[in-house]
Amino acid sequence: MNAQVDTQEIARYSKCIEVSKRIRWDIDKDVIRGRSFDFEMTMLPDGISQISKIDFLDPQEARFLSHIQGRTYANMFGLVERFINAKILEISRDHWLGNQTKLEALIRFSDEELKHQELFRRLERMIAEGMPVGYSFMPQPDDVASVVLTKSTWSVLGLTCLIELFTQAHYRKSIESSDNLSPLFKDVFLYHWQEESQHAILDELEWVREDNKLSEHERDQAVDDLIQLAVAVDGILQMQSRADCDYFLSINERKFSEEQKLAIHDGILKAYRWQYIFSGVELERFQKVLTGMITEEQMARIGAALETLM
Numbered sequence: 001m002n003a004q005v006d007t008q009e010i011a012r013y014s015k016c017i018e019v020s021k022r023i024r025w026d027i028d029k030d031v032i033r034g035r036s037f038d039f040e041m042t043m044l045p046d047g048i049s050q051i052s053k054i055d056f057l058d059p060q061e062a063r064f065l066s067h068i069q070g071r072t073y074a075n076m077f078g079l080v081e082r083f084i085n086a087k088i089l090e091i092s093r094d095h096w097l098g099n100q101t102k103l104e105a106l107i108r109f110s111d112e113e114l115k116h117q118e119l120f121r122r123l124e125r126m127i128a129e130g131m132p133v134g135y136s137f138m139p140q141p142d143d144v145a146s147v148v149l150t151k152s153t154w155s156v157l158g159l160t161c162l163i164e165l166f167t168q169a170h171y172r173k174s175i176e177s178s179d180n181l182s183p184l185f186k187d188v189f190l191y192h193w194q195e196e197s198q199h200a201i202l203d204e205l206e207w208v209r210e211d212n213k214l215s216e217h218e219r220d221q222a223v224d225d226l227i228q229l230a231v232a233v234d235g236i237l238q239m240q241s242r243a244d245c246d247y248f249l250s251i252n253e254r255k256f257s258e259e260q261k262l263a264i265h266d267g268i269l270k271a272y273r274w275q276y277i278f279s280g281v282e283l284e285r286f287q288k289v290l291t292g293m294i295t296e297e298q299m300a301r302i303g304a305a306l307e308t309l310m
Contacts (some may be wrong), residue, residue, distance in 0.1 A: 004287075006094070007286045010099060010101055010102070011100050011207060012205060013099075013102045013104075013202070013205065014101050014105075015106040015201075016105045016108075016109075016177070016201055016202055017104055017105050017108060019197075019198050020105075020108045020112070020198055022108070023194045023195065025191050026307070027115065027118065027119050027122065029097055029189055030191060031119065031188060031191050032122070032184065034282060035183070035184045036126065036129075036130070036184065037126060037127060037130055037182050037184050038182045038183065038184070039067060039130045039131075039182070039187060040063075041063075041180055041181060041182045041183075042063055042066040042070075042178075042180055042181055042182070043066050043067050043070025043073075043182055043185045043281060044066050044069050044073055044175075044181075045174040045175060045177075045178035045179060045180075046174075046182060047173060047174030047178075047246065048073070048170055048175070048271075048275055049066050049069045049070075049254075049268075049273070050071075050267065050270065050271040050272055050274065051065050051066060051267070053093075053267055053270075053271075054263060054264055054267040055261075056260060057264075057288070061191050061218065061252060061254070063251065064248065064251070065248055065264075065268075067127070067131060068135065068244050068247060068248055069222055069271065070127070070182075070185060071119045071124070071127045071128075071135060071270070072137065072240055072244055072272075073130070073138075073275070074120045074123045074124060074127070074188070075120065075124055075137040076240075076276065077116065077120050077167075077192070078116075078117055078120030078121060078124070078141065079112045079141045079144055080138055081116050081117050081120075081139075081143065082141040082145045082161075082301065083144065083145035083148040083149055083156070084115065084146070084160050084163070085110050085113040085114060085162065086145055086149060087157065088106055088109050088110050088113065088155065088202075088206075089106075089110050089158050090153075090208055091106070091157075091210070092106040092110070093105060093151065097154075099199055105198075106202065106203055108145075108198075109198070109199055109202055111134075112195045112199070113199075113225060116192060116195070119188065122258075123188060124241070126291040132251050134247050134250055134251065135244075135247050136243050136247070137240070137243075138236075138239045138240050138243050139161065139236045139240065144236070147232065148232075151226075151228065151229055152208070152218075152221065152225045153210050153224040154210050154211060154214060154225070154226075155218065155222050155223075155225035155226040155228075155229055156217075156224035156229070157203060157206055157207040157210055158207060158222075158226045158229075158290065159226065159229050159230075160203050160207075160231075160275075161200065161204055161207050161286065161289065162280035162281065162286055163273065163276075164199045164200035164203050165200050165280050165283050165285055165286050166191065166275075166276070167192070167196045167243070167280060167281035167284060168193060168196060168197060168200060168285065169188075169280070170275070170279065171189050171190070171192075171223070172193075175189050175190075175193075176190070185310040189228070204289055205240040207289065207293075208289070208292075209292070211293045219293070219294065219298075220263070220292050220298065221302060223294060223298045223302065224241035224301075226302065227301065227305045230302075230305060230306065230309070231305065231309075233276060233277060234273065234277065234309050237269065237276060238269060239274040240272065241265060241268040241269040241272050242265065244268055245261070245264055245265040245268050248264065249261060249264070254255075271310060273310075277306070277309065278306070278310075281306060290302075
């Protein structure tokens with residue numbers, strides 16, 4: 001790496017530190033502020049939940065399904081941040097005795113991810129107080145993290161970059177502009193988005209740095225790992241969509257036909273696949289970083305694997 005490029009990289013790490021210090025927020029003082037959720041309002045906007053595609057639900061049913069999806073949305077972020085934080089702490093050792101600006105940026109990243117995990121644990125308890133019993137979040141964060149962390153660092157950073165980028169897209173395109181969300185739920189993702197914006201930059205920098213270490217064979221294996229991680233995420237989404245559908249049907253007073261039940265389950269699964277996989281894959285910024293590191297054949301393999309999920 002030449003001196004000019006290294007100076008430019010350090011400047012990007014430094015900027016992340018500056019922004020992190022400036023926007024630093026507290027869970028109670030800035031986000032929750034003594035409030036509770038307004039269950040007369042929705043939690044996820046339709047641009048994310050896609051509930052309007054299940055066109056036979058009445059407004060009350062649609063709102064309740066948005067509460068279920070919103071609860072799962074918060075829990076999913078709590079889950080992925082478990083393995084993200086572990087990986088960030090692991091790769092920070094590469095900077096222990098190197099550039100301390102890069103090290104500080106990653107340590108701040110880790111500290112903020114720990115805070116986000118606590119925020120989403122708090123949200124789960126608060127949402128549970130206002131919803132009927134019976135909801136279950138099926139995947140266990142530590143178990144999932146243990147599996148994810150067996151894969152190559154390149155693939156885990158790729159998945160992490162995908163997640164951080166779609167977080168940005170969801171907030172900017174849907175949550176920010178929605179005027180019928182629970183104010184507390186909306187604020188949670190406002191503050192989450194503010195810090196994740198820096199994380200996405202650091203993900204990209206560290207992913208490219210890791211890529212520069214790999215041989216062609218190692219990169220090819222890492223592409224396979226990324227495909228396996230995408231399939232594993234889909235397995236989680238299938239499991240949780242079934243649980244969320246069963247919970248919705250068990251609580252809802254109206255009795256649906258078998259065809260309608262199938263449509264509800266398919267609608268939830270399609271929404272989850274879009275939320276946690278395709279809304280990130282389709283982003284130009286993600287595509288640019290990924291295609292800049294892999295061959296056309298490797299990209300075709302990824303595309304073929306994703307098509308099976310559609």
